[in-house]
Amino acid sequence: xxxLQESGPGLVKPSETLSLTCTVSGDSINxxxxxxxxxxxxxxLEWIGYMYYSGNTxxxxxxxxxxxxxxxxxxxxxxxxxxxxxxADTAVYYCARKGxxxxxxxxxxxxxxxx
Amino acid sequence: EIVLTxxxxxxxxxxxxxxxxxxxASQSVSTYLAWYQHKPGQAPSLLIYDVSNRATGVxxxxxxxxxxxxxxLTISSLExxxxxxxxxxxxxxxxxxxxxxxxxxx
Numbered sequence: 001x002x003x004l005q006e007s008g009p010g011l012v013k014p015s016e017t018l019s020l021t022c023t024v025s026g027d028s029i030n031x032x033x034x035x036x037x038x039x040x041x042x043x044x045l046e047w048i049g050y051m052y053y054s055g056n057t058x059x060x061x062x063x064x065x066x067x068x069x070x071x072x073x074x075x076x077x078x079x080x081x082x083x084x085x086x087x088a089d090t091a092v093y094y095c096a097r098k099g100x101x102x103x104x105x106x107x108x109x110x111x112x113x114x115x
Numbered sequence: 116e117i118v119l120t121x122x123x124x125x126x127x128x129x130x131x132x133x134x135x136x137x138x139x140a141s142q143s144v145s146t147y148l149a150w151y152q153h154k155p156g157q158a159p160s161l162l163i164y165d166v167s168n169r170a171t172g173v174x175x176x177x178x179x180x181x182x183x184x185x186x187x188l189t190i191s192s193l194e195x196x197x198x199x200x201x202x203x204x205x206x207x208x209x210x211x212x213x214x215x216x217x218x219x220x221x
Contacts, residue, residue: 004158045202045212060209094159100206101149103170105158 022095
């Protein structure tokens with residue numbers, strides 16, 4: 001059974017870098033597309049970006065200048081870094097696996113941007 | 116960016132009733148549309164893909180239809196466990212989601 005679990009700080013200061021990790025179990029990270037998706041309070045879901053197992057990345061144009069997604073094959077994990085955060089980046093962050101569709105998701109982790 | 120508009124925002128029905136959820140795209144997404152179910156405290160789950168194909172393990176009471184810009188998710192006979200927020204999502208151009216419809220069981 002494929003499972004994904006997000007981890008990382010729940011509070012980040014404005015202008016700093018948000019860093020999250022997704023641990024994948026039940027599947028090898030050496031296949032599929034590995035994604036980050038977020039949901040600000042009271043708003044809809046927003047796709048952030050993905051890393052393909054080969055190392056190729058694709059980011060939401062609205063966030064591209066601040067986003068980096070990377071993979072750690074030895075730990076079967078992938079990570080998100082979002083730089084220069086503001087209060088608008090406060091959201092529940094989900095990691096998700098995608099073939100054609102987002103078929104497995106983590107439960108999400110709330111990240112609050114506040115001083 | 117393709118905008119997906121879902122209606123209604125909330126649907127409150129009794130067990131056994133039929134639920135009809137709508138998703139309208141700002142431009143054609145062909146058949147590149149999926150539906151997800153999200154229960155509080157749980158991971159979202161893929162429900163329907165390619166408009167009308169049920170994901171593995173999804174009960175037959177869930178069905179999807181539509182094409183182009185107008186899509187519908189139907190729950191033929193509501194069960195208490197169907198209480199959730201339902202999102203549509205397109206992959207025709209990038210990946211965007213609707214705002215969600217909350218289904219409440221009376």
